[in-house]
Amino acid sequence: MKGESIALRAAGMWSGDALVEDVLVSIEGDRISGVFGTRGGEEVFEVTPGSRAGKVGPEGITCDDGWRTVDLGESYLLPGLIDCHVHTVFSGDGSDIHRGLAPDRSTLMLRAAENARLSLNSGVTTIVDVGAPGEVIFPLSRAIDEGVIRASRIIAAGPPVTITGGHLWPMGGEADTVDEVVTMVRRLMRDGAGILKVMGTGGGTPGTNSFVPVYGEDALSAIVAEARRLNRRTLIHSGATAATRAAVRAGFDVIFHGHFHRSDGTLSYDEGVVSEMVEAGTRLNPTLWVNRVLGEVARREAEEGVRGAREMAEYRESRYRAQAENVSRMFDAGVRPLMGSDSGWGHVGFSDGLFRELKSAAELGFSASTLLDLVTRGAAEFLGRSDLGEIVPGATADIVASPGRPWEHIEEVSTINFVMMEGEVYRSPFDEGR
Numbered sequence: 001m002k003g004e005s006i007a008l009r010a011a012g013m014w015s016g017d018a019l020v021e022d023v024l025v026s027i028e029g030d031r032i033s034g035v036f037g038t039r040g041g042e043e044v045f046e047v048t049p050g051s052r053a054g055k056v057g058p059e060g061i062t063c064d065d066g067w068r069t070v071d072l073g074e075s076y077l078l079p080g081l082i083d084c085h086v087h088t089v090f091s092g093d094g095s096d097i098h099r100g101l102a103p104d105r106s107t108l109m110l111r112a113a114e115n116a117r118l119s120l121n122s123g124v125t126t127i128v129d130v131g132a133p134g135e136v137i138f139p140l141s142r143a144i145d146e147g148v149i150r151a152s153r154i155i156a157a158g159p160p161v162t163i164t165g166g167h168l169w170p171m172g173g174e175a176d177t178v179d180e181v182v183t184m185v186r187r188l189m190r191d192g193a194g195i196l197k198v199m200g201t202g203g204g205t206p207g208t209n210s211f212v213p214v215y216g217e218d219a220l221s222a223i224v225a226e227a228r229r230l231n232r233r234t235l236i237h238s239g240a241t242a243a244t245r246a247a248v249r250a251g252f253d254v255i256f257h258g259h260f261h262r263s264d265g266t267l268s269y270d271e272g273v274v275s276e277m278v279e280a281g282t283r284l285n286p287t288l289w290v291n292r293v294l295g296e297v298a299r300r301e302a303e304e305g306v307r308g309a310r311e312m313a314e315y316r317e318s319r320y321r322a323q324a325e326n327v328s329r330m331f332d333a334g335v336r337p338l339m340g341s342d343s344g345w346g347h348v349g350f351s352d353g354l355f356r357e358l359k360s361a362a363e364l365g366f367s368a369s370t371l372l373d374l375v376t377r378g379a380a381e382f383l384g385r386s387d388l389g390e391i392v393p394g395a396t397a398d399i400v401a402s403p404g405r406p407w408e409h410i411e412e413v414s415t416i417n418f419v420m421m422e423g424e425v426y427r428s429p430f431d432e433g434r
């Protein structure tokens, strides 16, 4: 059986935009069975029918024999975090994608498993993998669900649907015509894709062009229709305004990156596309840190005296400033965000990727509580997983804890030192240093 009966005590709990103080959360098996404490001075007593945790008197809750009590003292509980954009087969160590994809599939599987473990260790209990070979990511995701290894739960897209020779083609998602993309989407869903990812332009893969759309609206609409038939969300990578426009009109749920490149490579913010996104409810995954870190890496190289690095740092930093300004304008205009770190890609690692992304977003003006809500309840709602993202009776027991108050200071996400997934304690401050 997964998990035992655990009574988790802490100074407080932040979930669903509310703080419960002096909290006790009861966990039976892999589910939360009760939440007890005070909210705004009022007593909280929420429990699932049939729970073994009971209220015995004015002194409060008791959990009888057979319960293990974990007292986290002055820490605060949060729902397990959700990262909606990762690539577990890549290392996030700056190596290029050919190196990343060169090993045989077994090596990729081991790397992906290790990255999912690092992710869980950091407090991210659910990751959405939006680009990996199907024969690697689908079996790994199933193995984690079955408890074969302990690592973040993976909702996997498998290989992105891409044109022949397009961005990330070595992963196996090549499809060109309307008929071919429909067949590819059906195959992916058959094999285990919980979500669909499409490459709407080229990207970091050599020999591809980030500024030009690769699919027409007919192919994109066919993909969305096919995904919706089996209730899957649709995500599209886009580096070009024209590709974003076609994707919004086709009904995609999320634009990844969303850079406003024209076909000649120049950047130009497009109010028309942004208002179409707002109207259609299309979200933006802004991928801030993956670009921002490039400037920091070049800066470090410049300090080490690497030739040309200072010019590169200045160029990267100005590119990032332009991107950050465009992203801010989109959110100010009413585009809804979907947060994801792009961990694995470029220089974004799994131990701090989401934290870095949230910190970059905070600098654009997002409040800590808004960001925390986006990576818990908001992401769960987007994924159609009502059992995740909140600490409420009946929910899956994915709970993390920080000695700080991350809903006030998002930096405190990096101090998470307790991680429970599906009722099992994976990491605890009492184990540290052992």
Ligand SMILES: [Zn+2]
Pocket: 085, 086, 087, 130, 342, 345
């Ligand atoms: Zn990515």
